[in-house]
Amino acid sequence: MKRLLFTLVALACLHYSSLVFAQNSIYDDLPQFAKNWSKPTEQPDHIILTFSGDPSTQQSVTWRTDATIKNAVAQITIAYAAPRLRKTAVNVMAKTETMDATAIKTAEVVSNYHSVTFENLLPDTLYAYRVGDGKIWSEWFHFRTASKTAKPFSFLYVGDAQNFILELWSRLIRTGFSKAPEASFIIHAGDLVSEAHSERQWHEWFTAGGWIHGMLPSVPVPGNHEYRPLSDAPQPDKTKNLSVQWKPQFTLPENGPKSLSETTYFFDYQDTRFILLNSNTNQQEQVPWLESVLKDNPNKWTIVSFHHPIFSTANERDNQELREMWKPLLDKYKVDLVLQGHDHTYARGQAGSVAKNELAGINKLDPNAGTVYVVSVSGGKMYNFRKDLWNNYDANLERKAENTQLFQVIKIDGDQLLFEAYTATGELYDSFSLQKKQNAPNKFKEQVPSTSERLHNNTIPKY
Known part of the structure; x- marks a missing residue:
């Protein structure tokens, strides 16, 4: 009996030590990168598509070189199956901005960022483009403009990439593209990197996405990790600055509040309005602007994205002030879907969807639902879910x-919206649909697959 007890204790200790080892190894034994790996060269890199105007007639592209490339150009043509695209391509001169971050710790680089907005494009048309300086060119990329009218489309949404970006986020974004190759764009709900000004981490992000960034337009919102002091010197007012790379590397709409240019904005895509908010700063200033773009909205669907969740999912977190400022407007204008990040877990549920049955003492899901809220994570950093779940919120948690x-x-x-959440290995984990009803709330249909709920205690490895 003593020998059996000793064996069980030994096995338990071995199991515990293996978990500790796994935890330490993933956080401490990080990949190393070659010296100057993230430095720019004459060759265009960090090539990324974004929207800055009407997606049916305009498309923006931004890229990076070293400071020796002062005059840059993009070429564009309708995409033909025949080669020699340069024969039909036209040149569009780029705007060039020098980012001198030599004095900023973790950035410490001088780069030139070049941007072009292609205009007067044909709607719903496949284009090919490349960027360079007239001699040194990138490869040719494709993109398709939006339709001028309502037409079926899909898009991707991911939560925080943030940590282990090249190591682990790369597989996630590639699986996502493989699962939805016809997606029109991708929403990044903040914390794209962990250290706002880190040139190495931004290079990880661009390398992990690779050519996907040049083919699938990105729609980013900043997270709290995109805000950091510019130096280690004491900051009396605890000032945190937006990543020095953010505005040079993303060409985004400037239709939001002036103080939040290219971090708060909106665009319309085939009968859907997308509203992107900055939940890190000046939240109250965004209220009247948010109401204006919700009120004057001719589109059938409305989708909002920002970083900090209205209903928190991780331990020791709650964004009460944000909830009190923004949720009344989301309710008033019947926003369909809110996409968030920050809490490094997954949660999906509805506000205003809990009808309490006083006699039975239980909560029952109302299929004629209010706004659906989602929190998700795409990188390798994971948190524990709140012990009280969403019990203290006026919302119903349906999948976590x-x-x-x-x-x-x-x-x-x-009139149909289908939402599907997939794991990094391509397995369907969550699904629901919304059906538009005239002068009535959306009809909600639960479509969760018959897979077990994924928790720390039943997932491997545990870290």
Whole structure:
């Protein structure tokens, strides 16, 4: 009996030590990168598509070189199956901005960022483009403009990439693209990197996405990790600055509040309005602007994205002030879907969807639902879910997960919206649909697959 007890204790200790080792190894034994790996050269890199105007007639592209490239150009043509695209391509001169971050710790680089907005494009048309200086060119990329009218489309949404970006986020974003190759764009709900000004981490992000960034337009919002002091010197007012790379590397709409240029904005895409908010700063200033773009909205669907969740999912977190400022407007204008990050777990539920049955003493899901809220994480950093779940919120939690990298595919087709969440290995984990009803709330249909809820205690490895 003593020998058996000793064996069980030894096995338990071995199991515990293996978990500790796994935890330490993933956080401490990080990949190393070659010296100057993230430095720019004459060759265009960090090539990324973004929207800055009407997606049916305009498309923006931004890229990076070293400071020796002072005059840059993009070429564009309708994409033909025949080669020699340069024969039909036209030149568009780029705007060039020098980012001198030599004095900023973790940045410490001088780069030139070049941007072009292609204009007067044909709607719903496949284009090919490349960027360079007239001699040194990138490869040719494709993109398709939006339709001028309502038409079925899909897009991807991911939560925080933030940590282990090249190591682990790379597989997630590539699986996402493989699962939804026809997606029109991808929403990044903040914390794209962990250290706002880190040139190495931004290079990880661009390398992990690779050519996907040049083919699939990105729609980013900043997270709290995109805000950091510019130096280690004491900051009396605890000032945190937006990543020095943010504005040079993303060409985004400037239709939000002036103080939040290119961090708060909106665009319309095939009968859907997308509103991107900055939940890090000047939240109250965004209220009247948010109401104006919600009120004057001719589109059938409305989707909002920002970083900090209205209903927190991680321990020791709650964004009460944000909830009190923004949720009344989301309710008033019947926003369909809110996409968030920050809490490094997965949660999906509805506000205003809990009808309490006083006699039975239970909560029952109302299929004629209010706004659906989602929190998700795409990188390798994971948190524990709140012990009280969403019990103290006026919302119903319908699906959750821990310790799981996820991406989401959202499909809109007329009066139907289909939401699907997939793991990094391509398995469907969550799904629901919304159906538009005239002068009535959306009809909600639960479509969760018959897979077990993923928690720390039943996922491997545990860290």
